[in-house]
Amino acid sequence: MTIRVYNTMTRSKEEFVPREAGKVAMYVCGPTVYNHIHIGNARTFLSFDVIRRYLMWRGFQVTFVQNITDVDDKIIKRATEERRTPAEIAETYTLAFRSAMDELGVLPPTRQPFATQTIPAMIDMVKRLIERGHAYVADGDVYFSVRSFPGYGALSGRNIDELESGARIDVDERKQDPLDFALWKSAKPGEPHWPSPWGEGRPGWHLECSVMSEGELGLPLDIHGGGSDLVFPHHENERAQSEAATGTMFARYWLHGGMLQINAEKMSKSLGNFLFLKDVLARYPAPVIRLLMLQTHYRSPLDFSDARLEEARAALERIENLVRNLRWVGEREPEGSGVPRPALERLSSAIEGTRAKFIEEMDDDFNTAAALASVFELARTANSFVSEHQGDIGGVERAVLHSAEELVTDLLGALGVDIAPETASSYPPDVVQVAAELAGYQGSDPQEAVRALLAARDAARSERNWAAADAVRDGLEMLGFTVEDTPQGVRVIYR
Numbered sequence: 001m002t003i004r005v006y007n008t009m010t011r012s013k014e015e016f017v018p019r020e021a022g023k024v025a026m027y028v029c030g031p032t033v034y035n036h037i038h039i040g041n042a043r044t045f046l047s048f049d050v051i052r053r054y055l056m057w058r059g060f061q062v063t064f065v066q067n068i069t070d071v072d073d074k075i076i077k078r079a080t081e082e083r084r085t086p087a088e089i090a091e092t093y094t095l096a097f098r099s100a101m102d103e104l105g106v107l108p109p110t111r112q113p114f115a116t117q118t119i120p121a122m123i124d125m126v127k128r129l130i131e132r133g134h135a136y137v138a139d140g141d142v143y144f145s146v147r148s149f150p151g152y153g154a155l156s157g158r159n160i161d162e163l164e165s166g167a168r169i170d171v172d173e174r175k176q177d178p179l180d181f182a183l184w185k186s187a188k189p190g191e192p193h194w195p196s197p198w199g200e201g202r203p204g205w206h207l208e209c210s211v212m213s214e215g216e217l218g219l220p221l222d223i224h225g226g227g228s229d230l231v232f233p234h235h236e237n238e239r240a241q242s243e244a245a246t247g248t249m250f251a252r253y254w255l256h257g258g259m260l261q262i263n264a265e266k267m268s269k270s271l272g273n274f275l276f277l278k279d280v281l282a283r284y285p286a287p288v289i290r291l292l293m294l295q296t297h298y299r300s301p302l303d304f305s306d307a308r309l310e311e312a313r314a315a316l317e318r319i320e321n322l323v324r325n326l327r328w329v330g331e332r333e334p335e336g337s338g339v340p341r342p343a344l345e346r347l348s349s350a351i352e353g354t355r356a357k358f359i360e361e362m363d364d365d366f367n368t369a370a371a372l373a374s375v376f377e378l379a380r381t382a383n384s385f386v387s388e389h390q391g392d393i394g395g396v397e398r399a400v401l402h403s404a405e406e407l408v409t410d411l412l413g414a415l416g417v418d419i420a421p422e423t424a425s426s427y428p429p430d431v432v433q434v435a436a437e438l439a440g441y442q443g444s445d446p447q448e449a450v451r452a453l454l455a456a457r458d459a460a461r462s463e464r465n466w467a468a469a470d471a472v473r474d475g476l477e478m479l480g481f482t483v484e485d486t487p488q489g490v491r492v493i494y495r
């Protein structure tokens with residue numbers, strides 16, 4: 001089975017064939033570090049995190065490169081306002097970006113180059129472009145000559161003559177053509193600058209991605225990604241520069257994510273309708289935000305609201321409960337004599353079917369919404385099986401339920417949604433002490449301590465010593481455990 005991806009370049013879904021079998025070279029434009037990122041930026045980064053994770057889950061070795069734009073007009077402006085240096089501003093927001101991504105559960109890039117550390121290679125590319133007749137020097141600036149590159153406009157589907165007539169009249173006189181864009185800008189007083197053959201200056205924004213992606217990954221890139229607002233002019237310009245400079249295809253597949261919107265309007269810093277990711281993370285755990293995002297296809301617009309966050313929170317809680325329930329059944333000693341074969345076979349085939357369906361949906365241009373729905377469906381089916389066949393669950397059923405739980409956890413994990421595990425390491429160490437007092441437990445393993453407490457409670461109940469039984473239950477509850485007596489036995493949930 002093959003993966004199909006929607007390629008902006010051809011405006012169609014294509015079979016994904018990387019340049020080298022089994023390996024994927026992926027580049028996603030990074031942030032300009034002049035402020036915290038907003039939840040719209042986070043959507044794009046999260047979408048590509050999921051694409052990367054899924055490719056890894058499918059067995060590809062993915063090299064993921066993302067730049068940090070640490071020199072830019074916006075950084076300089078912010079530095080002036082705050083009486084700090086641009087380097088300080090960039091450092092502050094690079095660290096903030098990394099920690100917010102980390103908290104959101106976005107895997108760190110394989111490599112994360114900084115624009116300011118790639119200046120010599122950028123100068124080299126500008127030189128190559130001048131030599132090949134694709135760029136010209138004007139008064140300390142260097143411009144890319146758009147009309148010198150025949151394919152200009154192909155990525156964004158724009159016609160160069162229409163672009164020309166749409167270009168503003170009050171253009172910079174140093175440009176030979178209003179469509180031309182800066183590769184190198186001469187430095188104004190007080191701005192960061194580097195020496196170059198054309199005088200002191202700094203690189204244009206588009207140039208850095210062309211240079212860093214080629215430097216880190218070589219061409220053609222397998223996947224070049226970003227939000228759909230980057231298609232024009234940023235990606236159109238990256239492609240023009242890179243292909244004009246190298247004569248090689250720049251990217252095999254161009255993937256673009258849809259915009260996150262608020263009240264049907266794109267979230268952006270300039271419109272002022274933004275929410276910082278860090279502030280949303282302070283109110284909602286990362287898996288809730290991730291689940292909300294994954295419920296919409298990455299290319300579609302996504303309406304963001306508190307109501308949707310609440311819905312995602314409830315959905316996550318439901319799936320966590322279903323998984324915990326299965327985990328609990330899967331870990332119990334089986335007692336029942338078995339469930340009729342057809343019912344068990346139905347469950348087994350639902351498990352097989354879910355895996356296949358998940359892959360089919362994700363292979364179809366990463367349809368996370370449909371893939372999630374199939375995983376949730378399996379969790380519900382397996383739980384209904386448990387409640388329908390209470391008391392009959394034996395060893396075989398237990399193993400099948402265990403595999404359902406493992407599959408649900410694995411598939412959600414492929415999308416970066418981690419279901420909070422109820423493992424020994426997440427139990428509070430205090431439980432050992434409480435178990436020593438109430439159950440005479442001598443060891444140091446929190447999970448065993450919980451078992452000892454439950455055994456003590458069982459013993460007390462069978463002796464009808466309700467006071468002792470309640471003392472154990474109260475002790476557990478004080479530690480954050482809920483003790484439930486169910487038809488299948490005692491169940492403890494740690495919250």
Ligand code: AMP
Nearest residue numbers: 031032040041043044226227259260267
């Ligand atoms: P910027 O720092 O503006 O270059 O944006 C960083 C990334 O966030 C780019 O890939 C943009 O396409 C993306 N982005 C910006 N605004 C939004 C939005 N409202 N929704 C989704 N992605 C966005």
Ligand code: ZN
Nearest residue numbers: 029209234238
């Ligand atoms: Zn870029």
